[in-house]
Amino acid sequence: MQARRLCVHLALAAAVALPAAAQQAPAPPPAAVTLIQNVRIFDGKSAQLSGPSHVLVRGNRIERISAAPIAADRRADTVVIDGGGRTLMPGLIDAHWHVMLVRPTPVAAITNDPSYTSLVAGVEATDTLMRGFTTVRDMGGPSFPLKRAIDEGLVAGPRIYPSGAMISITGGHGDFRQMFELPRQVGGPPTRTEQVGGSMIADSPDEVRMRVREQLMLGASQVKLTAGGGVASPHSPLDVSTFTLEELRAAVEAASNWGTYVATHAYTPAAIARAIEAGVQSIEHAHLMDEATARLIAEKGVWLSTQTFPEDMGQAFPPGSDERSKFEEVLAGTDTTFTLARKYKVKTAWGTDILFSAALAKRHGALLASMARWYTPAEVLKMATSDNAQLLALSGRRNPYPGKLGVVEEGALADLLLVDGNPLQDINLVADPARNFLVIMKDGKVHKNLLTSAAR
Numbered sequence: 451m452q453a454r455r456l457c458v459h460l461a462l463a464a465a466v467a468l469p470a471a472a473q474q475a476p477a478p479p480p481a482a483v484t485l486i487q488n489v490r491i492f493d494g495k496s497a498q499l500s501g502p503s504h505v506l507v508r509g510n511r512i513e514r515i516s517a518a519p520i521a522a523d524r525r526a527d528t529v530v531i532d533g534g535g536r537t538l539m540p541g542l543i544d545a546h547w548h549v550m551l552v553r554p555t556p557v558a559a560i561t562n563d564p565s566y567t568s569l570v571a572g573v574e575a576t577d578t579l580m581r582g583f584t585t586v587r588d589m590g591g592p593s594f595p596l597k598r599a600i601d602e603g604l605v606a607g608p609r610i611y612p613s614g615a616m617i618s619i620t621g622g623h624g625d626f627r628q629m630f631e632l633p634r635q636v637g638g639p640p641t642r643t644e645q646v647g648g649s650m651i652a653d654s655p656d657e658v659r660m661r662v663r664e665q666l667m668l669g670a671s672q673v674k675l676t677a678g679g680g681v682a683s684p685h686s687p688l689d690v691s692t693f694t695l696e697e698l699r700a701a702v703e704a705a706s707n708w709g710t711y712v713a714t715h716a717y718t719p720a721a722i723a724r725a726i727e728a729g730v731q732s733i734e735h736a737h738l739m740d741e742a743t744a745r746l747i748a749e750k751g752v753w754l755s756t757q758t759f760p761e762d763m764g765q766a767f768p769p770g771s772d773e774r775s776k777f778e779e780v781l782a783g784t785d786t787t788f789t790l791a792r793k794y795k796v797k798t799a800w801g802t803d804i805l806f807s808a809a810l811a812k813r814h815g816a817l818l819a820s821m822a823r824w825y826t827p828a829e830v831l832k833m834a835t836s837d838n839a840q841l842l843a844l845s846g847r848r849n850p851y852p853g854k855l856g857v858v859e860e861g862a863l864a865d866l867l868l869v870d871g872n873p874l875q876d877i878n879l880v881a882d883p884a885r886n887f888l889v890i891m892k893d894g895k896v897h898k899n900l901l902t903s904a905a906r
């Protein structure tokens with residue numbers, strides 16, 4: 451009796467200690483098998499396609515790649531796809547995405563009920579996957595519930611590497627308060643963006659540590675701080691450096707104790723240099739960087755995660771507003787940034803940072819294709835697959851999807867696109883995914899297949 455009571459207590463204690471996700475973990479699905487015949491492979495790295503090949507996917511991994519035909523599994527649920535000599539490539543990765551902020555306006559993102567925001571984001575996540583983006587690194591926003599729903603198979607969407615709330619100083623990029631909300635009472639109630647998990651304000655090394663650790667507890671795979679001013683926030687001039695060196699170091703220490711890294715939003719040479727001095731591993735944007743900064747980023751082996759913004763993105767901000775003129779300043783720096791990144795062979799990741807526009811999200815692939823202004827098609831696709839995957843791997847033990855991403859290799863996670871044509875010759879194929887991506891597979895599951903199954 452005594453022993454049984456003790457067991458019950460232990461079981462209860464264990465149940466309370468377990469996170470909710472673990473208590474309700476669904477049974478793993480049976481290992482589906484897909485045989486993709488007769489394709490030429492862009493493996494995520496090489497500038498050339500392979501010869502005719504056959505690829506066997508079992509469960510969520512690529513099991514075998516062979517130049518010789520692979521015998522079809524005689525299981526009833528084996529899907530056989532005749533690639534017809536088309537191109538098989540890794541699923542695309544967007545290294546700077548905001549799953550919760552693609553569709554709402556800035557005001558809606560703050561004022562809407564978070565449940566509604568999540569539902570809208572879920573629909574957008576499905577569209578994101580159907581554009582061929584099988585993984586995103588989320589650089590700010592309360593994406594944890596949506597990530598969970600996607601991972602559980604409730605919503606179709608990309609893998610999400612979540613940062614959770616981005617962390618800002620008072621008045622920095624991410625402080626969306628109105629002036630009448632000042633002064634903030636120390637220890638007082640959270641601001642609206644803190645309540646919804648969009649951004650957190652921290653004004654000392656201790657506060658930074660606490661906010662970083664909160665995001666890590668929520669499941670952040672990396673941490674995002676804003677080290678300088680930003681376009682979309684109302685109170686931060688672009689030229690400012692925000693967190694002190696000690697504050698940035700506190701974040702880096704807390705993240706590295708947790709086995710992962712810090713990424714910082716930073717446009718200017720001063721903000722970038724301070725972030726690098728503190729041990730930040732990924733600089734986001736850097737559109738105002740100079741020659742010395744590019745050299746520094748290269749020397750330190752830090753990642754530059756950047757993008758080309760479309761000109762009409764500025765329409766999210768009212769004409770004549772500060773935000774609009776900040777956007778134009780950033781836009782003007784883009785060419786220099788990519789030119790310097792190439793010149794100094796900076797480790798460069800690519801992400802769009804699409805915000806507040808469903809229309810712009812439809813041009814996701816076109817934004818990738820526009821990188822051909824600075825890079826060859828093979829370099830563009832390598833950046834959006836295997837290079838971006840290297841950046842994701844910095845999450846180390848906090849990587850939510852351990853395994854190889856961004857490559858077509860035996861043993862890699864099976865995120866695959868079948869492209870109707872050769873994107874190494876015509877990068878614009880990726881701009882029209884509805885038409886040109888005939889098959890979209892994520893984690894071994896076929897989410898789109900416009901080809902009829904071949905006879906087995």
Ligand SMILES: [Zn+2]
Nearest residue numbers: 546548589803
């Ligand atoms: Zn961003």
